[in-house]
Amino acid sequence: MDKVTKKNLEYLINRKDNQYEVVIGLEVHAQVLSESKLFSTSATKFGAEPNTQVSLVDAAFPGMLPVINEFCVKQAIKTGIGLNAKINKRSVFDRKNYFYADLPQGYQISQFKDPIVGEGKVILDMPDGQKEVGIERLHLEQDAGKSIHDLDPQNTFVDLNRSGVALMEIVSKPDLRSPDEVSAYIKKLRSIMRYLGTCDGNMQEGSLRADVNVSVRTKGSKEFGTRCEIKNVNSIKFMQMAIEYEANRQVDLIEEGKSIDQETRLFDTKKNETRSMRSKEDAHDYRYFPDPDLLPLEVSDDFVNELKNDIPELPDDKKKRFIDEFKLSPYEATILVSDIDTAKYFEEVVAKMGKNKDIKLAVNWITGELFAVLNNKNLEISQSPVSAKNLAILVNLIKNGTISGKIAKTIFELMLDGDKDPQKIVEEKGLKQESDPKAIEALIDKIINDNREKAIEYKQGKEKLFGFFVGQAMKASGGKANPQLINEILKKKLQ
Amino acid sequence: MSDITKQSLTELVKNIKSKKLSSTDVTKAFIERSEKSKELNAYITEDFKSALNKAKKFDQKPNLDLKLPGIPMAVKDLFCTKNIKTTAGSKILNNFVPTYESTVTENIWNEGAILLGKLNCDEFAMGSSNETSFFGNVQNPIDKNLVPGGSSGGSASAVAGQLTPITIGTDTGGSIRQPASFTGIVGLKPTYGSCSRYGIVAFASSLDQAGPMAQNVKDCALLQEVISSYDPKDSTSIDFKRNQYSKELTNNIKGKKIGIPKEYRVDGMPKEIEDLWQKGIQYVKDCGAETVDISLPHTSYALPTYYIVAPAEASSNLARYDGVKYGFRAKGENLIDMYEKTRSEGFGAEVQRRIMIGTYVLSSGYYDAYYLKAQKVRKLIKNDFDDAYKKVDAILTPSTPSSAFKIGEKTDDPVSMYLNDIFTVPVNLAGLPGISIPAGHDSNGYPLGLQIIGKAFDEQNILNIAFAMEEKINFKNKITDWWIK
Numbered sequence: 001m002d003k004v005t006k007k008n009l010e011y012l013i014n015r016k017d018n019q020y021e022v023v024i025g026l027e028v029h030a031q032v033l034s035e036s037k038l039f040s041t042s043a044t045k046f047g048a049e050p051n052t053q054v055s056l057v058d059a060a061f062p063g064m065l066p067v068i069n070e071f072c073v074k075q076a077i078k079t080g081i082g083l084n085a086k087i088n089k090r091s092v093f094d095r096k097n098y099f100y101a102d103l104p105q106g107y108q109i110s111q112f113k114d115p116i117v118g119e120g121k122v123i124l125d126m127p128d129g130q131k132e133v134g135i136e137r138l139h140l141e142q143d144a145g146k147s148i149h150d151l152d153p154q155n156t157f158v159d160l161n162r163s164g165v166a167l168m169e170i171v172s173k174p175d176l177r178s179p180d181e182v183s184a185y186i187k188k189l190r191s192i193m194r195y196l197g198t199c200d201g202n203m204q205e206g207s208l209r210a211d212v213n214v215s216v217r218t219k220g221s222k223e224f225g226t227r228c229e230i231k232n233v234n235s236i237k238f239m240q241m242a243i244e245y246e247a248n249r250q251v252d253l254i255e256e257g258k259s260i261d262q263e264t265r266l267f268d269t270k271k272n273e274t275r276s277m278r279s280k281e282d283a284h285d286y287r288y289f290p291d292p293d294l295l296p297l298e299v300s301d302d303f304v305n306e307l308k309n310d311i312p313e314l315p316d317d318k319k320k321r322f323i324d325e326f327k328l329s330p331y332e333a334t335i336l337v338s339d340i341d342t343a344k345y346f347e348e349v350v351a352k353m354g355k356n357k358d359i360k361l362a363v364n365w366i367t368g369e370l371f372a373v374l375n376n377k378n379l380e381i382s383q384s385p386v387s388a389k390n391l392a393i394l395v396n397l398i399k400n401g402t403i404s405g406k407i408a409k410t411i412f413e414l415m416l417d418g419d420k421d422p423q424k425i426v427e428e429k430g431l432k433q434e435s436d437p438k439a440i441e442a443l444i445d446k447i448i449n450d451n452r453e454k455a456i457e458y459k460q461g462k463e464k465l466f467g468f469f470v471g472q473a474m475k476a477s478g479g480k481a482n483p484q485l486i487n488e489i490l491k492k493k494l495q
Numbered sequence: 496m497s498d499i500t501k502q503s504l505t506e507l508v509k510n511i512k513s514k515k516l517s518s519t520d521v522t523k524a525f526i527e528r529s530e531k532s533k534e535l536n537a538y539i540t541e542d543f544k545s546a547l548n549k550a551k552k553f554d555q556k557p558n559l560d561l562k563l564p565g566i567p568m569a570v571k572d573l574f575c576t577k578n579i580k581t582t583a584g585s586k587i588l589n590n591f592v593p594t595y596e597s598t599v600t601e602n603i604w605n606e607g608a609i610l611l612g613k614l615n616c617d618e619f620a621m622g623s624s625n626e627t628s629f630f631g632n633v634q635n636p637i638d639k640n641l642v643p644g645g646s647s648g649g650s651a652s653a654v655a656g657q658l659t660p661i662t663i664g665t666d667t668g669g670s671i672r673q674p675a676s677f678t679g680i681v682g683l684k685p686t687y688g689s690c691s692r693y694g695i696v697a698f699a700s701s702l703d704q705a706g707p708m709a710q711n712v713k714d715c716a717l718l719q720e721v722i723s724s725y726d727p728k729d730s731t732s733i734d735f736k737r738n739q740y741s742k743e744l745t746n747n748i749k750g751k752k753i754g755i756p757k758e759y760r761v762d763g764m765p766k767e768i769e770d771l772w773q774k775g776i777q778y779v780k781d782c783g784a785e786t787v788d789i790s791l792p793h794t795s796y797a798l799p800t801y802y803i804v805a806p807a808e809a810s811s812n813l814a815r816y817d818g819v820k821y822g823f824r825a826k827g828e829n830l831i832d833m834y835e836k837t838r839s840e841g842f843g844a845e846v847q848r849r850i851m852i853g854t855y856v857l858s859s860g861y862y863d864a865y866y867l868k869a870q871k872v873r874k875l876i877k878n879d880f881d882d883a884y885k886k887v888d889a890i891l892t893p894s895t896p897s898s899a900f901k902i903g904e905k906t907d908d909p910v911s912m913y914l915n916d917i918f919t920v921p922v923n924l925a926g927l928p929g930i931s932i933p934a935g936h937d938s939n940g941y942p943l944g945l946q947i948i949g950k951a952f953d954e955q956n957i958l959n960i961a962f963a964m965e966e967k968i969n970f971k972n973k974i975t976d977w978w979i980k
Contacts, residue, residue, distance in 0.1 A: 052918070062593070062696045063596070063597060063694040063695050063696050064694075065730065065731075066730065067730050097811050097814060101819050104814075105815050106814020107811055156830075287862075288862075289866060291729060293697075293729075295730055349882060
């Protein structure tokens with residue numbers, strides 16, 4: 001673990017003599033990665049034709065009954081374990097009653113009083129150290145369908161493909177204090193769930209979205225201010241923008257001596273502002289009560305323990321191991337573990353490098369050259385044009401002196417086209433490094449001979465001329481001479 | 496055989512198996528009588544033509560190993576039947592044709608039975624007289640302008656009037672037992688979880704249970720054997736060992752202890768009900784059983800508890816009838832307007848009343864005082880029974896506090912209507928099995944029923960007690976065919 005530093009990059013809003021702190025809590029809705037829905041066997045594939053993944057249960061036909069999908073329960077418990085949270089052996093599904101065209105039952109089945117997962121925590125790696133964020137609870141619930149208002153001037157269309165899809169609502173404690181922390185928190189949650197395979201975290205497809213609760217208070221105050229809830233924000237950037245706008249709006253109200261109304265607001269991404277959606281007085285009375293179609297959900301210790309045994313190494317543990325086992329810096333380790341595919345790629349490179357390996361060099365290549373290419377081409381690491389195996393070979397070629405770092409960059413460019421084997425590129429293009437000391441010696445002798453005056457100047461103390469000789473030697477070898485050998489031999493010869 | 500429709504299920508099955516009767520003979524006979532009995536208004540949907548075709552098909556290749564070989568029967572219109580309109584007695588489902596079959600009816604067809612049609616009932620099973628049906632009152636075959644009880648009023652009328660040899664109803668607070676009692680037939684409400692609720696239009700999910708209605712206990716046992724099954728499609732279905740109820744039926748109940756709960760002697764109960772109960776006590780003694788005075792102290796809270804729990808669940812269960820996906824839709828200016836008009840026009844007064852009560856008791860600020868408290872009382876009522884069953888094997892009570900009443904007599908007084916369920920409701924709240932058997936007549940010659948309440952999953956025991964009592968009582972239903980011209 002990183003050392004927790006006291007240095008604090010506080011996010012404060014300044015007005016005249018007052019400094020305000022922002023308090024943020026998130027309700028994240030994460031779609032459970034599952035082939036079928038929470039209470040029916042319909043498929044959950046994204047982007048299917050409207051109303052092609054709808055069962056009689058999802059469309060709430062008379063006499064249809066929900067039957068819990070055990071896999072979704074397992075996914076929720078695994079996520080709970082990943083959040084270091086208490087798993088509740090007994091949880092209850094409630095009905096949240098309200099009328100809407102895309103809610104066929106007239107109620108959403110959700111967990112209100114007794115969620116499946118209780119309190120937990122996640123650790124954020126912030127530039128100024130680590131920060132712990134409390135998890136209040138995680139519960140399972142159904143998603144609603146989708147109302148489509150813009151296909152017809154008169155009618156609204158309803159697509160029920162999403163209706164009944166399993167969601168995990170993960171509620172944080174009001175522990176977040178800045179847009180950056182919110183960003184780190186969402187990324188960390190996503191990372192954990194992707195490690196667990198419980199949510200793909202795809203925000204573009206709506207697999208991960210959040211309601212953001214924002215309040216402000218004067219710095220140092222222990223009391224919470226009145227909060228506003230910004231509904232259904234679906235990107236990290238928008239969350240940050242919404243928080244920034246909303247916090248400033250609240251501060252302005254306070255500064256003007258006005259009070260803040262507790263209300264639900266919407267973030268308008270085009271105008272970059274939040275707007276009132278409904279006030280506390282207009283809040284729905286959801287008439288929650290236990291769903292009589294479903295028995296309380298009871299899980300045994302064995303059931304939970306079996307899932308615990310099934311949990312893969314999670315980002316925090318992996319980071320610790322990378323630091324211990326591979327002697328990485330906390331910074332390097334954090335970068336490599338943040339995404340499960342990056343971590344997998346890195347570990348595969350390490351494995352393929354064999355015994356005599358230079359892990360630091362591999363890390364530099366991954367976070368340097370490879371990341372740059374991926375960034376440029378807008379690719380995920382899982383789509384990397386260079387396989388872990390070939391990158392490992394490349395790093396090994398540098399390590400064992402076959403090629404120089406400079407040549408390696410040229411080879412890397414060539415590898416991008418069709419994941420070519422760097423060994424073959426070296427052979428085909430004759431890029432093998434000159435590592436025969438006698439050949440290099442001969443080369444250096446000739447250069448010293450051709451530049452006698454400079455050699456004398458060097459010996460008289462003009463040490464920076466050393467670089468000149470190295471450059472000349474490199475040039476003469478067509479860039480292939482082993483730089484280390486050039487150094488050694490030059491030093492000897494110029495003594 | 497001109498008296499086909501007078502035969503019991505057991506006799507019909509025997510005659511079909513011995514080839515004395517064909518399914519076509521039997522089906523024809525019940526169709527003919529049904530055709531002559533329109534005045535009872537027992538059917539909402541008739542499916543006679545296709546029933547006859549099915550009977551003919553059955554006769555071509557009869558499978559006589561089945562439990563209901565080629566037996567025609569009509570069912571309550573609360574069971575979803577594939578490709579046959581299913582209305583729940585409501586305008587809001589007047590045009591609804593399911594693409595699926597309820598598990599209970601599926602079980603019946605799998606044993607060879609043939610659907611005659613769908614029987615009238617109170618709207619969404621909310622009522623005790625069949626007067627809330629969108630499709631009109633049902634007449635009690637016992638006497639003109641007499642209610643058949645409810646909500647399975649069409650079912651009771653059809654069995655008593657011999658329009659169907661047997662039927663199935665649903666019972667949320669007495670909807671099988673009370674109409675059985677009013678029409679002089681046998682009706683069983685099984686243990687909650689015995690019969691699947693899959694495909695049954697829901698009223699109150701934690702109370703609803705399908706059950707058999709028949710002319711005698713043996714028929715009832717056979718039908719229970721067919722309809723009861725563990726169903727993974729219903730999360731509240733229970734996987735327990737089910738008996739071969741009809742095969743294991745015995746009139747030997749010697750030594751059984753029958754509890755007589757003092758709290759069922761309610762104020763204002765007619766003397767003839769008290770007399771009937773006393774007679775019942777004598778019958779079980781005559782059968783060699785022993786009666787024990789017991790107390791079910793929370794009985795008087797059962798009715799108010801029921802009228803919180805059932806409407807609460809109903810208010811949510813009926814939210815799906817919103818005009819968006821299927822069923823009746825009224826034109827509206829916008830979504831909310833469409834909802835309001837659809838539900839105002841689509842639901843009748845009693846259903847709207849219960850939706851309002853249910854919505855109220857679940858509202859924030861009232862939830863604790865009503866719904867939560869009702870759930871606590873429900874637990875106490877269940878505990879009462881658990882305590883009693885430490886001492887006794889079954890409990891004997893009257894089925895209803897009165898005999899059948901006249902059509903229109905109680906429609907303006909919902910509370911007096913609700914009081915009909917006073918003896919049946921505790922059984923639903925506790926999830927227990929209960930059976931009503933005809934046991935006598937009042938001064939008008941109207942039938943009166945006795946109820947035997949059992950331990951959970953102990954249907955066999957109450958069927959045995961009912962079977963033994965039935966022999967002693969030797970009840971004869973007074974059906975004059977007054978409606979047949």
